[in-house]
Amino acid sequence: MKIRHLVHSCLLVEAAGRRLLIDPGGFSGEAVRALGSEVLAGIDAVAITHQHPDHVDRGLLGEVLAASPQAVVIAEPGTAEVLGEPGETGEEAPAVGPERLLPLTAGKVHEFAPVEEYDALRIQAVGGQHAIIHPDIPRVGNTGLVLSAGDGPRLGVTGDSLEPVEEFHGIDALAFAVVAPWSKMSETIDFLRTVRPRLALPVHDAVASEVGRPIYLRQSTALAPEGTEVRDWPADGLVDLVRS
Numbered sequence: 588m589k590i591r592h593l594v595h596s597c598l599l600v601e602a603a604g605r606r607l608l609i610d611p612g613g614f615s616g617e618a619v620r621a622l623g624s625e626v627l628a629g630i631d632a633v634a635i636t637h638q639h640p641d642h643v644d645r646g647l648l649g650e651v652l653a654a655s656p657q658a659v660v661i662a663e664p665g666t667a668e669v670l671g672e673p674g675e676t677g678e679e680a681p682a683v684g685p686e687r688l689l690p691l692t693a694g695k696v697h698e699f700a701p702v703e704e705y706d707a708l709r710i711q712a713v714g715g716q717h718a719i720i721h722p723d724i725p726r727v728g729n730t731g732l733v734l735s736a737g738d739g740p741r742l743g744v745t746g747d748s749l750e751p752v753e754e755f756h757g758i759d760a761l762a763f764a765v766v767a768p769w770s771k772m773s774e775t776i777d778f779l780r781t782v783r784p785r786l787a788l789p790v791h792d793a794v795a796s797e798v799g800r801p802i803y804l805r806q807s808t809a810l811a812p813e814g815t816e817v818r819d820w821p822a823d824g825l826v827d828l829v830r831s
Contacts, residue, residue, distance in 0.1 A: 588740050590760070592824040593618040595793035596642055598744065598762060603736035604702035605631045607710075609744055611648060612641040614793040619647060627654035631699065634710060636746025637717055637729040638666040641793070645674065645682040652683065661697055661710060663746075664690040665728040693730050706737030713754045717747045718769040733758070740830035747791070749778040758784045760828050765789035766803040775803075780812045787817045788826065 588602040597615035599622065600607045606629050611619050619627075633651060635643045643666065652658055660683045662670060667690035670682040691697055693715040699708045712730040719726060732744040733754050740759040749770060755761055761784035764770060779787055789807065792800050808817040820826065 588734075588736075588742060588828040590742065590762075590788070590826045590828060592788070592790065592820045592826075593622075596636075596746075596762075596764070596790045598790070599626075600734060600742065602734060602739070602742075603699075603705040603708040605699055605705075605708045607632050607634055607708075607734070608651060609634045609732070610636055610642040610746070611644060611651060612639070613644040613647070614641055616644065616647045619651065624654060627651060630655040630658045632658055632710075633660045634732055634744075635660065635662040635666050635670075636732065636744065637663050638669050638727055639717075639747065641791075642746070643670070645670070648682055652687065659687050659689055661689045661691050663712070663728045663730040664692055691730060706739070708734065708736045710734055711754065713743075713752045714746070714748050714750050716750075718749060718767070720769045731755070738830070740828045742828065743784065749774055751778055751781040755782040755784065758782070759830055760784060760786040760788060760826075762788045762790045764791035765807055766795045766800070767791050768794060772803065772806055775807060776810045779807065779815060779817075780810075783812050783815055785815065786826075786828070787811065787815055789817070789819060 591599040593615050595614040596610040598609040691712040693712045696711045701707045711733040714731040717727045717729040729746045729748050735741040743755045743758045743761040745763050811817045
């Protein structure tokens with residue numbers, strides 16, 4: 588399984604002969620476009636944890652879907668509903684046509700057909716609600732994701748939540764929100780100590796300044812539980828995940 592960080596919470600995951608783009612939001616447009624037409628054309632699915640614009644940008648999503656006509660969109664149900672409606676002007680077409688839109692409720696699994704010699708790729712939705720930003724701000728749905736194929740490594744993606752769902756406990760790799768307007772450092776550390784992933788990969792970091800981001804990463808690393816490696820992304824943003 589290869590995981591590439593494309594700014595903030597956007598990930599390109601290649602596993603079991605499939606290519607998935609996760610949470611292509613407004614901070615990630617340049618990085619997604621820089622993948623090039625050949626890579627974009629091979630995307631099988633775009634998975635979206637929730638509807639906030641830093642996780643899904645309608646314009647960018649439209650570009651990806653135009654470049655990869657076979658790709659489907661797997662989204663948290665409330666997000667799927669929003670993407671299936673016209674844009675804010677009322678004149679724009681829906682971001683995604685119904686034939687390409689797959690709502691995925693927490694507790695449900697979408698399984699891709701096996702390709703070549705690979706096992707089927709499974710996407711499981713977990714959790715269900717966005718973290719509380721403020722009591723006066725209505726909460727939206729948020730479905731975390733668990734990607735797996737056969738007995739290969741499992742990747743978890745939290746979206747905007749620090750809910751320690753059972754599926755994240757002891758997982759091979761977990762993309763977690765290292766900093767967010769809705770969290771504080773103690774909550775992030777307690778979350779990691781509860782779920783204890785083998786590898787913790789920091790995302791949701793575009794909201795931090797260049798000089799501020801290392802503070803959150805340093806504390807997450809220093810206070811992580813025994814057995815958990817908090818690893819920053821390399822210069823090319825690519826992590827090759829192998830189950831030990």
